[in-house]
Amino acid sequence: MTLATPAGAEQLLESIEASKRIRRRNFLIMFGLTWAVIVIGLSVFLQVTVGLNLPFLNEWAPFMLGFVGFPGGVILTLFISVVSIFFAVILAVFGALGRLSSNPFLNGIASLYVSVVRGTPLIVQIFFIYLGLPAAGIVIPEIPTGILALSFNYGAYLTEVFRAGIQAVPYGQTEAARSLGCGDAGLEAAETVIRAGMLKLGCGVLGELLSADRGHRGPAVPCGNGHEALFVSYRDKVIDTVLGPVTLNRAWYHCPACKHGFAPRDAELGVAGTSLSPGLTAMNDKAAAAGPFAGAASMLEDLAGVRLTVKRTERAAEASGAAYAAQVRGRSA
Ligand SMILES: [Zn+2]
DSSP: OOOOOHHHHHHHHHHHHHHHHHHHHHHHHHHHHHHHHHHHHHHHHHHHHTOOOHHHHHHHHHHHHTSSSTTHHHHHHHHHHHHHHHHHHHHHHHHHHHHHOSOHHHHHHHHHHHHHHHHSOHHHHHHIIIIIGGGGTOOOOHHHHHHHHHHHHHHHHHHHHHHHHHHHHHHHHHHHHHHTTOSTTHHHHHHHHHHHHHHHHHHHHHHHHHHTOOOOOOSEEEOSSSSEEEEEEEEEEEEEETTEEEEEEEEEEEETTTTEEEOHHHHHHTOTTOSBOHHHHHHHHHHHHTSOHHHHHHHIIIIIOOOOOHHHHHHHHHHHHHHHHHHHHHHHO
């Protein structure tokens, strides 16, 4: 298989970057179009069904924007939102710490807070503070009521967000900490984690390298039996490599005379008729030669970090065994 020669590597990396840029740009374009279509569609729908009341807007827009009767609706809303979020974040930090605490008292308070606030509608909470508390002699003015209610409400939701974040992130970090020698199983954890990471990284690089050439060899190629096979489309094929599974998207040709389809790229890479890469095939053969197929599969997983089913180990070893036997026969004949 012909991959990057050192001289061509620079160019290859550039074309990888270029294809990434194009993908990013296409994503942004489609994303923007999706928004535009939905927003325009909704506007048209509202205009047709309800209609915009322009005199009403003319009359009230200055009040909303704060030109008349400062600060106006928009600015007041933004102010209340920002102040509420500020307090909500503070509440949520304590809430999340409480939810993660091993102290039953603190954990209980935090959990009750989250359950009650998330289990009741915001409007009920606002009514409770503004209309309910005065019955107990606690009277809070409108704006502070809004800030208080929103802070409590956002705080409960953010508590759960923070808790999930705290629980999710340090998981990898505890692994990393253990791998740096903190803990008993330090070195083994380090080796395994780093290898898994390197394999993943290598697998991505290999995928990018393979996608640089999608194996289009013109509209027609020789089929091998004296006809012309025609280009059909690009098709995916997953191949297992020593770095893990890689999806190969390559040009597919079909010969109408032979009624036979093939991808020239597969033959070039040595994966025609198999889903194991040449490197993995060689590894698999060695493992299969050492003992039973079930042992070979687990050996590959333990030693090479590659997961294959016993069935596939067996089939691949048999396929290359057959090829080897044929070779020997050919030589002796
Ligand atoms: Zn043919």
